[in-house]
Amino acid sequence: MNVEAYMIELGQRAREASRLMARAETGIKNRALLYMAEAIEAGRDTLASANQQDLESARANGLDAAMLDRLELTPARIDTMVEGLRQVATLADPIGGITDMNYRPSGIQVGKMRVPLGVIGIIYESRPNVTVEAASLCLKSGNAAILRGGSESIHSNQAIAACIAAGLKRAGLPQTAVQVVETTDRAAVGQLITMPEYVDVIVPRGGKGLIERVSRDARVPVIKHLDGICHVFIDSEADISKAINIALNAKTHRYGTCNTMETLLVDSSVAAKVLPELAGAYEQAGVELRGCERTRALLPQILAATQEDWSTEYLAPILSIRVLDGMDEAISHINQYGSHHTDAIVTENYTKSRRFLREVDSSSVMVNASTRFADGFEYGLGAEIGISTDKIHARGPVGLEGLTSQKYVVLGDGHIRQ
Amino acid sequence: MNVEAYMIELGQRAREASRLMARAETGIKNRALLYMAEAIEAGRDTLASANQQDLESARANGLDAAMLDRLELTPARIDTMVEGLRQVATLADPIGGITDMNYRPSGIQVGKMRVPLGVIGIIYESRPNVTVEAASLCLKSGNAAILRGGSESIHSNQAIAACIAAGLKRAGLPQTAVQVVETTDRAAVGQLITMPEYVDVIVPRGGKGLIERVSRDARVPVIKHLDGICHVFIDSEADISKAINIALNAKTHRYGTCNTMETLLVDSSVAAKVLPELAGAYEQAGVELRGCERTRALLPQILAATQEDWSTEYLAPILSIRVLDGMDEAISHINQYGSHHTDAIVTENYTKSRRFLREVDSSSVMVNASTRFADGFEYGLGAEIGISTDKIHARGPVGLEGLTSQKYVVLGDGHIRQ
Numbered sequence: 001m002n003v004e005a006y007m008i009e010l011g012q013r014a015r016e017a018s019r020l021m022a023r024a025e026t027g028i029k030n031r032a033l034l035y036m037a038e039a040i041e042a043g044r045d046t047l048a049s050a051n052q053q054d055l056e057s058a059r060a061n062g063l064d065a066a067m068l069d070r071l072e073l074t075p076a077r078i079d080t081m082v083e084g085l086r087q088v089a090t091l092a093d094p095i096g097g098i099t100d101m102n103y104r105p106s107g108i109q110v111g112k113m114r115v116p117l118g119v120i121g122i123i124y125e126s127r128p129n130v131t132v133e134a135a136s137l138c139l140k141s142g143n144a145a146i147l148r149g150g151s152e153s154i155h156s157n158q159a160i161a162a163c164i165a166a167g168l169k170r171a172g173l174p175q176t177a178v179q180v181v182e183t184t185d186r187a188a189v190g191q192l193i194t195m196p197e198y199v200d201v202i203v204p205r206g207g208k209g210l211i212e213r214v215s216r217d218a219r220v221p222v223i224k225h226l227d228g229i230c231h232v233f234i235d236s237e238a239d240i241s242k243a244i245n246i247a248l249n250a251k252t253h254r255y256g257t258c259n260t261m262e263t264l265l266v267d268s269s270v271a272a273k274v275l276p277e278l279a280g281a282y283e284q285a286g287v288e289l290r291g292c293e294r295t296r297a298l299l300p301q302i303l304a305a306t307q308e309d310w311s312t313e314y315l316a317p318i319l320s321i322r323v324l325d326g327m328d329e330a331i332s333h334i335n336q337y338g339s340h341h342t343d344a345i346v347t348e349n350y351t352k353s354r355r356f357l358r359e360v361d362s363s364s365v366m367v368n369a370s371t372r373f374a375d376g377f378e379y380g381l382g383a384e385i386g387i388s389t390d391k392i393h394a395r396g397p398v399g400l401e402g403l404t405s406q407k408y409v410v411l412g413d414g415h416i417r418q
Numbered sequence: 419m420n421v422e423a424y425m426i427e428l429g430q431r432a433r434e435a436s437r438l439m440a441r442a443e444t445g446i447k448n449r450a451l452l453y454m455a456e457a458i459e460a461g462r463d464t465l466a467s468a469n470q471q472d473l474e475s476a477r478a479n480g481l482d483a484a485m486l487d488r489l490e491l492t493p494a495r496i497d498t499m500v501e502g503l504r505q506v507a508t509l510a511d512p513i514g515g516i517t518d519m520n521y522r523p524s525g526i527q528v529g530k531m532r533v534p535l536g537v538i539g540i541i542y543e544s545r546p547n548v549t550v551e552a553a554s555l556c557l558k559s560g561n562a563a564i565l566r567g568g569s570e571s572i573h574s575n576q577a578i579a580a581c582i583a584a585g586l587k588r589a590g591l592p593q594t595a596v597q598v599v600e601t602t603d604r605a606a607v608g609q610l611i612t613m614p615e616y617v618d619v620i621v622p623r624g625g626k627g628l629i630e631r632v633s634r635d636a637r638v639p640v641i642k643h644l645d646g647i648c649h650v651f652i653d654s655e656a657d658i659s660k661a662i663n664i665a666l667n668a669k670t671h672r673y674g675t676c677n678t679m680e681t682l683l684v685d686s687s688v689a690a691k692v693l694p695e696l697a698g699a700y701e702q703a704g705v706e707l708r709g710c711e712r713t714r715a716l717l718p719q720i721l722a723a724t725q726e727d728w729s730t731e732y733l734a735p736i737l738s739i740r741v742l743d744g745m746d747e748a749i750s751h752i753n754q755y756g757s758h759h760t761d762a763i764v765t766e767n768y769t770k771s772r773r774f775l776r777e778v779d780s781s782s783v784m785v786n787a788s789t790r791f792a793d794g795f796e797y798g799l800g801a802e803i804g805i806s807t808d809k810i811h812a813r814g815p816v817g818l819e820g821l822t823s824q825k826y827v828v829l830g831d832g833h834i835r836q
Binding site: 113 | 437440441514520522524526528531533535536618619639657659660663664666667668671753762764775776777779780781782783784785786787788790791792796797798808809810811813814815823824825826827828829830831832833834835
């Protein structure tokens with residue numbers, strides 16, 4: 001198989017399908033989503049046995065327990081895929097929406113219409129349910145998709161692809177609107193990210209290695225998420241009980257997510273009031289603490305934080321703590337060591353809350369709320385294809401709108417320019 | 419001089435300045451713009467003599483008349499720069515604007531705040547007035563700018579840079595918020611577009627060669643404009659007098675602009691009614707016509723269009739004309755040969771107008787209006803840094819908003835995630 005030629009063919013077909021998808025009616029797109037859900041319901045056994053094949057090879061190849069877990073399509077996960085498709089069908093269709101339509105002094109009327117991006121390439125790792133999530137969001141937003149999953153989930157992905165194709169066909173949409181790459185050859189990724197004539201944007205979902213590689217080599221715009229080094233700053237005027245609740249929730253609600261707090265910053269004037277109680281609660285939860293010198297003066301039992309800790313995304317029950325003097329030092333720390341993902345202040349002070357919101361350069365900035373809220377569903381986007389730490393195009397949780405663009409529409413009555 | 423080290427230093431200073439600019443008050447930014455205008459007023463003589471130096475070297479180097487014209491800072495052009503600065507000062511400040519602030523079922527309030535992109539690199543050719551335009555738009559949108567003008571205008575740009583720096587200083591803003599690259603070494607461009615740690619977006623303004631080179635080599639997102647191959651389609655149900663007015667205006671109002679029509683598409687059922695009259699008017703205006711076979715059956719005196727004509731941006735008094743059957747053929751032609759810039763239909767038919775608006779994949783789509791309206795000022799953006807033919811981030815005329823991004827702001831009262 002000539003991988004380059006194969007990918008170009010996928011690209012050409014996707015480009016063609018994208019023209020039809022751009023004009024597809026909302027009702028037809030929704031029907032396709034519901035038909036896909038039905039096809040998955042009906043194909044449970046086929047899906048399970050394809051997944052079994054992947055799991056067996058994975059075990060034979062010595063994949064670790066965490067990988068095997070991500071790979072597995074349990075009945076509950078199949079339920080979630082079906083539910084997800086039905087939920088995306090209920091979301092409002094962003095495409096064709098016209099905003100800001102105003103008359104201009106020349107007499108023309110100018111507004112903006114929301115349009116699909118065109119063809120979206122999604123590159124992801126082991127979890128086969130991403131195939132359904134990504135396909136459904138691209139379809140609803142009027143785009144064509146080329147999906148490239150991990151080689152370890154190839155059989156599961158092909159089985160899911162068949163259900164997606166059945167749904168598209170039954171709704172009268174082109175089956176090439178969602179194409180799952182059939183080869184596990186790595187050259188397919190290299191080709192996918194370097195054909196701007198056929199692919200408008202790449203969304204890599206997976207580990208940092210994958211995302212860095214894709215960003216470095218892509219000749220197509222990339223919507224990406226790198227680190228989530230999130231902070232909570234407990235201000236001198238914080239309500240202590242809110243501060244303790246938020247600091248605990250932001251760290252312990254889930255350890256492996258990108259919006260989990262990795263560094264706690266505490267104003268020196270309240271450190272003695274909050275840190276001992278918090279340290280006890282973290283200890284009970286099994287969180288390892290690493291502190292700066294001033295933190296360790298209050299909590300001598302914990303480890304010393306090194307310079308490296310301030311810029312580490314643990315994704316684990318580990319927390320670094322720094323005591324500092326005032327909000328300006330906290331903002332400097334966040335802008336220097338953070339990853340511009342999600343940062344929160346706990347304060348009752350009006351002026352400081354306004355300044356923190358304005359001056360912290362992160363995709364989500366919060367007052368008196370847990371960083372764990374940084375999520376497309378919590379924000380009301382209805383769905384999420386990822387969280388962008390870029391500034392261009394899409395920032396923060398990316399829902400359907402992040403997969404669209406806008407064009408200008410101009411209405412006249414024979415108007416010419418003077 | 420070590421160009422790489424020099425550019426990195428500019429980048430670091432710009433990054434630092436961008437933090438201060440992001441929080442600069444609207445009033446202070448406006449004052450800086452007005453002070454710059456005063457400095458240019460007061461520095462007319464210095465500007466003129468620096469420009470004289472550039473003009474002399476340009477003549478000695480044998481630059482052509484068009485280049486010399488673009489390079490010259492006439493008193494009228496200096497007036498325009500001064501006026502431009504005052505006008506940007508009157509525009510609304512986009513930064514800090516909060517939209518879509520809503521309560522969520524969890525009790526948190528979520529909205530979006532408009533923020534600067536950070537550091538913007540602008541690469542442009544001979545026209546020194548771009549230095550002022552670009553600086554004023556970056557400043558007003560809270561960004562820091564690194565400006566790299568053409569080597570032929572280096573003295574003019576330095577003189578303008580001094581006025582900009584004086585205005586920034588007098589307003590109490592960092593002078594490093596706008597830096598004009600002082601070396602004419604071409605390696606400076608290569609460095610500028612490959613340091614994502616210091617530069618957030620590149621805007622190349624100039625010929626196609628420059629833009630293609632920058633796009634190919636950049637490791638930073640690029641907001642760019644390639645071709646403007648714009649179409650007017652005269653539908654079977656067009657009002658003939660509107661059609662003739664628009665077709666003439668779209669071609670003859672100005673020849674060298676990107677929103678000028680390059681190909682006229684005419685439905686076969688009205689071709690005999692409009693083409694002879696139009697051809698006479700074009701002839702009077704000195705426009706060379708090149709037609710398809712069916713066009714030449716009606717206008718035997720004109721040249722035959724070749725396949726290449728359909729995808730050529732003439733930027734000159736030349737027009738290609740094609741007769742075809744119905745709107746579907748017109749849309750196919752536009753999506754195949756156009757550059758997704760600006761395309762218009764002339765029709766009185768309601769259903770066709772709606773379909774054309776939805777199905778033509780261009781940054782501006784128009785009904786019964788001249789393509790020449792595709793312009794930031796005509797659209798009410800108040801200013802324009804360029805017209806983007808990309809889909810990602812900014813599409814169509816790019817004003818202040820195109821130089822910004824949005825971050826999420828979340829307000830709570832001690833809320834934690836359940």
